[in-house]
Every structure is written in C-alpha cells, then in structure tokens.
Amino acid sequence: xxxxxxxxxxxxSGGQLRMNxxxxxxASIVVGGAVAADPLxxxxxxxEGNQGSGEPNTVRLRINGQAHxxxxxxxxxxxxxxxxxxxxxxxxxxxxxxxxxxCTILVDGQRVVSCLTLAVMHDGAEITTIEGLARPGALHxxxxxxxxxxxxxxxxxxxxxxxxxxxxxxxxxxxxxxxTREWMSGNICRCGAYTNITTAIANTAKGA
Ligand code: FES
Ligand code: FES
Numbered sequence: 001x002x003x004x005x006x007x008x009x010x011x012x013s014g015g016q017l018r019m020n021x022x023x024x025x026x027a028s029i030v031v032g033g034a035v036a037a038d039p040l041x042x043x044x045x046x047x048e049g050n051q052g053s054g055e056p057n058t059v060r061l062r063i064n065g066q067a068h069x070x071x072x073x074x075x076x077x078x079x080x081x082x083x084x085x086x087x088x089x090x091x092x093x094x095x096x097x098x099x100x101x102x103c104t105i106l107v108d109g110q111r112v113v114s115c116l117t118l119a120v121m122h123d124g125a126e127i128t129t130i131e132g133l134a135r136p137g138a139l140h141x142x143x144x145x146x147x148x149x150x151x152x153x154x155x156x157x158x159x160x161x162x163x164x165x166x167x168x169x170x171x172x173x174x175x176x177x178x179x180t181r182e183w184m185s186g187n188i189c190r191c192g193a194y195t196n197i198t199t200a201i202a203n204t205a206k207g208a
Pocket of ligand 2: 151152153154155156157158188189190191192193
C-alpha cells in the first residue's frame with residue numbers, strides 16, 4: 001500500500017471513516033484480511049447507516065399507487081427496501097435466496113421475487129405488494145378466496161402466494177389445476193395448503 005492509498009483509507013471527516021468499496025477491498029487484500037469486514041458483510045436489512053461504503057442512490061417508484069422516493073445503498077434488495085425503508089412488512093422474507101417465493105411482488109405487473117433484485121434497478125417502476133391488492137372496504141377476490149377455501153395455515157407464505165396467484169391469473173396460467181400448480185411452483189408452503197390454494201386460485205380465475 002502506497003502512502004497515497006493509506007492516506008485515502010485513513011482520512012476522516014467528522015469522525016466517520018471515509019472509504020469507498022474499492023479502497024476497502026484493496027486494503028483488505030493488502031493486509032491479508034485483517035481489516036474488520038463489517039461494512040461488506042452487514043445484512044441488507046441493517047440500518048442504512050451500518051451498510052458500509054456503497055454509494056447512496058435515490059430510487060423513485062410508485063408503490064401501491066403512491067409515489068415514493070427512497071435513498072438506498074446500492075446493495076439493498078428490493079425486499080429490504082420495501083420492508084425496512086418503506087415500512088411495508090406484508091411481503092415476507094423466507095429464504096432470502098430466491099427459493100421459496102414468500103417475497104413475491106408485482107413489478108410493472110410481472111411477478112418478481114424481491115429478495116433477488118436490487119432496489120436501484122427499479123427506478124421508475126410500478127410496484128404492487130400484498131398491501132396494495134385490497135380496495136377500501138373490499139378484499140381482493142383472491143384474498144377473499146383464500147379465506148373462503150381455508151388456503152393458509154401458518155400464513156407466512158400467504159402474501160407471496162396471493163400476489164403470485166394474482167400474477168398467475170393475470171397471465172392466463174390458471175386454466176386448470178395442473179397448469180396452476182406448474183405456474184405457482186415457485187411458491188413453497190411448508191404447511192402443505194397447496195390443494196386449497198389451487199382451489200382458491202381456480203375459483204378466482206373463473207370469476208375474473
Ligand atoms: Fe425471496 Fe424466499 S424470500 S424467494
Ligand atoms: Fe404456512 Fe404456507 S401457510 S407456509
């Protein structure tokens with residue numbers, strides 16, 4: 001590490017260590033990993049102030065019909081932005097690896113597992129979460145069908161199942177139980193409420 005590099009890494013401003021991602025990685029390599037790795041390993045759900053040296057980005061989007069402007073670290077997932085920054089905790093974090101579907105939302109009408117995409121990639125997008133499906137005084141028909149058909153047990157997967165089910169119906173992929181099961185296969189329910197979920201989607205699709 002040259003003197004200039006060392007100066008950049010140790011420069012302080014108002015008590016805050018100033019280090020961008022590149023200089024941090026470079027410093028970590030030089031000292032054989034002895035530098036504390038907190039800024040890089042901090043979870044995406046950690047408060048913004050603890051998310052290290054990623055560049056802040058302002059994302060403007062519409063969420064459930066309302067305009068939002070959110071400044072996020074470049075590494076923040078869309079799921080964490082919704083839950084931690086916007087306060088919409090209806091969308092659930094199951095695996096955080098794209099395997100369970102609990103975090104499914106609609107982005108510009110398309111089903112997306114929000115744990116696998118970065119918030120900064122969706123500037124200008126139209127987002128619909130489970131909180132945005134009902135209308136004043138009336139649940140979305142699929143929400144009502146889930147109740148009528150007893151389509152959930154613990155309910156943790158339910159927001160993702162319902163949002164995914166809405167997408168499945170809108171796509172025209174709910175024509176038969178087999179088709180519905182295929183196109184809903186990314187949404188896992190550990191309680192095994194699949195039969196009732198399929199029935200709820202079929203009933204809603206018939207009325208759609
Ligand atoms: Fe996103 Fe499981 S939390 S797929
Ligand atoms: Fe429990 Fe789906 S209702 S995981």
